[in-house]
Amino acid sequence: MPSAVHPLLATAHALADAAARQSMAYFRQPLEVVTKADDSPVTLADRAAEQAMRDVLAAQAPEDGIYGEEHGQQRLDAGRVWVLDPIDGTRSFITGSPLWGTLIAAFSGGRVELGMIDMPVLGERWIGQDSVAMRNGQPVRVRDCTRLAEARIVTTSPDIFAPADWAAFDALSRQCAMRRFGGDCYGYAQLAGGTIDLVVETGLQPYDYLGPAGVIEAAGGVITDWEGRPLGLQPDCRVVAAATPELHRAALAVLQTQ
Numbered sequence: 001m002p003s004a005v006h007p008l009l010a011t012a013h014a015l016a017d018a019a020a021r022q023s024m025a026y027f028r029q030p031l032e033v034v035t036k037a038d039d040s041p042v043t044l045a046d047r048a049a050e051q052a053m054r055d056v057l058a059a060q061a062p063e064d065g066i067y068g069e070e071h072g073q074q075r076l077d078a079g080r081v082w083v084l085d086p087i088d089g090t091r092s093f094i095t096g097s098p099l100w101g102t103l104i105a106a107f108s109g110g111r112v113e114l115g116m117i118d119m120p121v122l123g124e125r126w127i128g129q130d131s132v133a134m135r136n137g138q139p140v141r142v143r144d145c146t147r148l149a150e151a152r153i154v155t156t157s158p159d160i161f162a163p164a165d166w167a168a169f170d171a172l173s174r175q176c177a178m179r180r181f182g183g184d185c186y187g188y189a190q191l192a193g194g195t196i197d198l199v200v201e202t203g204l205q206p207y208d209y210l211g212p213a214g215v216i217e218a219a220g221g222v223i224t225d226w227e228g229r230p231l232g233l234q235p236d237c238r239v240v241a242a243a244t245p246e247l248h249r250a251a252l253a254v255l256q257t258q
Contacts, residue, residue, distance in 0.1 A: 008114055009129060011060050012104050016118040016125060018052040019086050019102040024120050028096050041090050046070050049086035049102070057082055067107075067233065069207045076233070080108040083233075085207035089156075089184030098122055101185045103211030110232060115214015117189045126189045128218030133192050142221040143194040146246035148254070151176045153198040154187040165202045165238065168226075168258035172200065172251055188212035188241060192219035197243040198251055206233045216241050222248040226255050 026045035033041045050070040057066060061082070065075035068084040075081070082104065087093050089100030098121035106114040117126040126135050133140050145151050153176040155161075161169055173179040176198065183190070185208075190196045192215045201208075213223045213231050223241040224230060231237065240255065242248035 008106055009127070011056070012106065012114055012116050012127070013125075014056045014060065015053045015082070015084070015104050016102055016116060018056050019049040020118065020120040022049040022052050023087055023093070023102070027093065027121065031094065033094055041094060042070065043087075043090065043094065045093065046087045046090060050084055053082075053084050053086060053104075067206055069205070080106055080113070081233070083107055083207050083210045085185075085211065088208060089186075092184055099183050099186045101189075103185055103207060105206075105210035105214050107206075107210055107233070110230075112210055112214035112217070115211045115216075115218070117185055117212055117215055119186060119189070122186075124189070126192060126215050128192070128215035131218055133215055133219035135189070135193060140193045140219055142192060142216070142219050142243040143197055145197040145243045146250075148172070148175045148247070148250050149177060151197040151243075151247060152178045152180070152195070153200065154180045154183060154190065154196050155200050156184055156187070157181055161202055164258070168255045169200055171258050172198075172254040175254065185212060188216055191221055191241055191243060192216050194219075194243070197247060199241040200239070200251065200255070202238040204237045204239050205235055206231075206237075209237060209239050212241070220244075224248070224252075226252065228252050 031043045047070045065078035065081035085103040088103045092100040102118040104116040115128040153173045187199045216223050226238040
């Protein structure tokens with residue numbers, strides 16, 4: 001790995017470590033749950049973890065921008081923007097499931113320089129950078145799946161879909177070999193690791209998808225919106241991630257014809 005990327009990776013590790021110290025202190029403890037304006041839940045753990053991440057950036061990269069789920073946006077015109085989701089899968093966190101994670105992306109020049117999916121309870125840290133994806137330091141790669149009939153597809157929950165989008169997902173997933181629900185951000189990690197082949201979701205924000213995008217693309221996968229457009233800082237995005245370009249094209253063809 002070129003020496004020039006080491007500070008970026010070091011900052012990402014520091015961000016994940018800072019978030020984990022906060023989130024793990026609250027995990028499976030009594031917590032007040034607040035409903036946000038978009039009807040999603042939030043806890044003190046989410047907010048404390050993101051504040052800890054912001055403190056790291058204030059010390060290590062004060063000139064960079066921040067796009068965070070809990071504490072808003074600042075300096076989005078900076079050369080690099082850190083996109084942060086302190087606890088992706090707050091419902092899993094609240095219910096004691098281990099399948100929640102911290103998502104981090106370093107976004108610059110319209111692309112993800114570095115993506116990270118950190119799973120504190122599982123002890124897994126997935127990193128994508130410079131076309132190399134790793135889980136705990138070991139290289140990972142997507143599965144060579146090109147046909148829907150052989151694909152394993154995952155989404156977090158049927159509840160995330162509007163009726164028309166659910167009809168499209170249902171039509172797609174019934175052409176696949178296996179469909180599973182649940183897992184939140186871990187589905188994207190599984191795709192990068194070669195154990196599933198498709199993730200399809202809707203209503204996502206940049207902090208939900210850019211960290212995973214960096215990991216998936218480095219592992220050889222493809223991730224876009226449902227129209228096949230590259231992902232950036234657009235809100236309310238419908239996302240499809242696939243192991244191979246062929247599978248991605250096949251999935252888009254079904255989603256776009258429903």
